Amino acid sequence: MEKLFSITLYILKGSGVTLGLYAITAVFSMPLGLMCALGKISKNKVLSKAVSLYTWVFRGTPLLLQLFFTYYGLPVLGIRWSGPFAPAALTFILNYAAYLTEIFRAGIQSIDKGQYEAAKVLGMNYSQTMRKIIIPQTVKRILPPLGNEAITLVKDTALVAVIALAEILRNAKEIVTREFIITPFFIAAAIYLVLTSVIVLTFNRMEEKYSYYE
Amino acid sequence: MIEIKDVSKNFGPLKVLDKINLQVDRGEIISIIGPSGAGKSTLLRSVIQLESIDDGIVEIEGLRIACRKDRDDDEPIDKTTVREGLAKMGMVFQGFNLFPHMTVLENVMIAQTIVKDRSQKEAQEKAKAILNKVGLTDKENSYPSQISGGQKQRVAIARALAMDPDIMLFDEPTSALDPELIGEVLGVIKALAQERMTMMIVTHEMNFAREISDRILFMEDGRIVESGPPDKIFVNPEHPRIRTFLDKILS
Numbered sequence: 001m002e003k004l005f006s007i008t009l010y011i012l013k014g015s016g017v018t019l020g021l022y023a024i025t026a027v028f029s030m031p032l033g034l035m036c037a038l039g040k041i042s043k044n045k046v047l048s049k050a051v052s053l054y055t056w057v058f059r060g061t062p063l064l065l066q067l068f069f070t071y072y073g074l075p076v077l078g079i080r081w082s083g084p085f086a087p088a089a090l091t092f093i094l095n096y097a098a099y100l101t102e103i104f105r106a107g108i109q110s111i112d113k114g115q116y117e118a119a120k121v122l123g124m125n126y127s128q129t130m131r132k133i134i135i136p137q138t139v140k141r142i143l144p145p146l147g148n149e150a151i152t153l154v155k156d157t158a159l160v161a162v163i164a165l166a167e168i169l170r171n172a173k174e175i176v177t178r179e180f181i182i183t184p185f186f187i188a189a190a191i192y193l194v195l196t197s198v199i200v201l202t203f204n205r206m207e208e209k210y211s212y213y214e
Numbered sequence: 215m216i217e218i219k220d221v222s223k224n225f226g227p228l229k230v231l232d233k234i235n236l237q238v239d240r241g242e243i244i245s246i247i248g249p250s251g252a253g254k255s256t257l258l259r260s261v262i263q264l265e266s267i268d269d270g271i272v273e274i275e276g277l278r279i280a281c282r283k284d285r286d287d288d289e290p291i292d293k294t295t296v297r298e299g300l301a302k303m304g305m306v307f308q309g310f311n312l313f314p315h316m317t318v319l320e321n322v323m324i325a326q327t328i329v330k331d332r333s334q335k336e337a338q339e340k341a342k343a344i345l346n347k348v349g350l351t352d353k354e355n356s357y358p359s360q361i362s363g364g365q366k367q368r369v370a371i372a373r374a375l376a377m378d379p380d381i382m383l384f385d386e387p388t389s390a391l392d393p394e395l396i397g398e399v400l401g402v403i404k405a406l407a408q409e410r411m412t413m414m415i416v417t418h419e420m421n422f423a424r425e426i427s428d429r430i431l432f433m434e435d436g437r438i439v440e441s442g443p444p445d446k447i448f449v450n451p452e453h454p455r456i457r458t459f460l461d462k463i464l465s
Contacts, residue, residue: 117264118311122325123301132324136315214314214359
């Protein structure tokens with residue numbers, strides 16, 4: 001029993017990295033994704049093409065490959081990392097922002113063009129129309145796909161185990177290899193389930209909150 | 215008040231507006247009738263720049279807000295002038311286009327606060343006064359999805375009026391409404407007519423048009439076929455096409 005407790009504690013220590021990576025990715029990838037979405041739908045062809053190229057690359061290659069590239073590849077090109085967390089965070093932010101770009105874009109474009117016209121005849125400019133009329137309505141529509149991404153992100157953080165970051169799965173695996181028991185896998189699975197459940201519940205709450213209209 | 219000179223617009227090979235000329239005076243109420251596809255809505259939308267024109271000039275109270283892009287005979291279009299000119303007009307759509315995430319009151323307040331820089335208090339007072347005028351005081355905290363079509367359209371009219379327009383444009387304001395809800399919207403427009411608000415109304419409500427308009431325009435194939443006082447157009451039109459159109463609609 002005491003051993004089980006110490007194993008769990010050790011694995012939980014990894015959740016610091018997991019949650020840290022999760023938070024930093026969520027905080028930075030959302031505004032980046034929104035900006036890229038606005039860039040992608042803008043009339044500026046160069047900007048729109050540049051964003052398309054970015055989402056094409058980051059959605060079209062494995063996250064694991066991107067992670068290897070940032071951590072092992074970029075140093076070859078002269079960029080030095082002081083540890084594995086920064087390159088992991090950078091890769092995750094860029095990868096998730098690429099997916100969010102497409103989600104935000106689809107959400108923005110799903111808003112009826114009558115909303116833009118109403119805003120325009122009331123004298124609102126583009127930025128006011130986006131901030132007050134379009135984006136608030138977009139949030140409600142993209143909550144379901146956003147929830148999917150939020151859950152996937154929890155599980156994707158396990159990938160950083162391969163660049164020696166001591167997150168949940170890596171700590172579990174370490175004990176499995178050292179002690180020849182498989183309990184740590186179950187404990188890790190339970191922790192992931194708790195985390196994803198919290199996210200599912202949070203998103204359900206948010207969807208309820210936004211159900212005040214239509 | 216509104217000056218439309220030689221305005222043309224094409225959708226590909228189709229001429230939706232074909233050299234339209236029209237002057238609207240202050241306080242004048244004009245109804246535009248005609249078969250669908252005649253260019254009625256496009257004309258209205260061109261006046262308020264929801265459609266760009268391919269040729270001609272649109273001026274609002276002397277402010278040039280649209281002209282052919284490659285015109286070189288006179289002064290170029292100035293963004294501030296355009297904004298000023300557009301601000302003199304309000305528009306009401308067939309599909310209401312209320313902001314669904316805002317309450318009725320917020321719908322009528324939002325542009326006042328962010329476009330006209332009015333304080334929350336000022337905007338709210340104004341919104342409440344106008345909502346009272348259109349008979350919707352009891353709905354000010356409802357969301358658009360919770361009210362009827364007729365109420366939605368009245369909110370849309372209130373939202374436009376809150377910006378103090380000199381001119382109101384109505385694009386088929388009752389076409390999306392159940393028959394029993396049409397009256398309440400027409401009633402609000404009639405009240406505006408009594409205050410001599412300058413209005414251009416695209417409508418299929420012939421009796422209404424006849425009752426409130428100073429002038430009726432009959433449009434077909436992107437042209438104004440005939441224009442004149444309601445009694446002339448409805449009773450004794452010069453153009454036989456108008457007679458057949460009215461017979462079909464009124465029967």
